[in-house]
Amino acid sequence: MSEVIWRPVEEGDHDAVVAAVDAASEADGLEERLSVDELAERLDGPGIDVATDSRIAVGPDDEVRAWGLVETRGEPLELDRVWIWGGVHPAHRGTGLGRELLAWQVERADAVHRATWPSHPGVAEAMAPGGSDSHERLFRHMGFTVLRWWLDLGQPLTDLPPVPDPPAGVRFVPYAEVDDDAVRRAFNASWADHWGSRQRDPDAWRTEVVAASVFRPDLSSVAVAGDEVVAFLLADRFPQDDEVRGHAEAWISTLGTLREWRGRGIASALIVRALHAFRAEGLDHAMIGVDAESLTGAAALYRGLGFVEEKRFASWSRPLG
Secondary structure, three states, X not given: OOOOEXXXXXXXXXXXXXXXXXXXXXHOOOOOOOOHHHHHHHHOOOOOOHHHHEEEEEOOOOOEEEEEEEEOOOEEOOOEEEEEEEEEOHHHOXXXXXXXXXXXXXXXXXXXXXXXXXXXXXXXXXXXXXXXXXXXXXXXXXXXXXXXXXXXXXXXXXXXXXXXXXXXOOEEEEHHHOOHHHHHHHHHHXXXXXXXXXXXXXXXXXXXXXXXXXXXXXXXXXXXXXXXXXXXXXEEEOHHHHHHHOXXXXXXXXXXXXXXXXXXXXXXXXXXXXXXXXXXXXXXXXXXXXXXXXXXXXXXXXXXXXXXXXXXXXXXXXEEO
């Protein structure tokens, strides 16, 4: 371990960090790849102080051997989930770097929790692919247990049903035709009963959603009743994944309906509308992520529209405070 130097991420490290992340993803059988823009945006997010919340292990050859972040994502409603993200380059696994990194992340996450939302129960939370023995061994060794399961659902953009008409009094409009803050407020209201949700302030909404390089407002839609945003569908695009995935796809990244407007088919109509928009853009696949235990019945809704499970991920957590 003496041959590496641990230090915060610097701007000149971005390419090397992305290379390490992508090498680890390939070794873990994951088909997602990181872009330099995505990394830069994440490091610049409102929930991160790069000097204290990032860490990389750099070898004598200047290769990034391990990387890690600790971040918060807005005001929690019940549980303060402090996110930890990181990994070890596959060429340097089994050397103890993972344990050293995770120990630092837990310590830092505890400090962040005590400084921000100590009145809420807190956990350090990390995501890992389901069935990964190496991740499970590391997390269990460090006192983590599975908190939640998440599903990635997908479907090819063939044989799509026609777009349903909106219910009476509701209009479907492109994202660009509505006020950003109105959609943010609708998000906060509609996601208030989703497990683990956080309230996003205007700064977080701007940096994490509107200004994100992956956000596609032209593929996103909003349901409006009068002057009120009652539902929304936000789409993201990750072109760097196309070659690895073997098709061009877009993600339905966030979907929400105000409680009093649920049960009228608005969400399913927004999804079908998005699928047609994706195909018109020349894409041939759609993806959506869902809480496997969601009480809103989201997984059943998506499956009813043709989505099938492609991958499963576990949230591993350890109590803080």
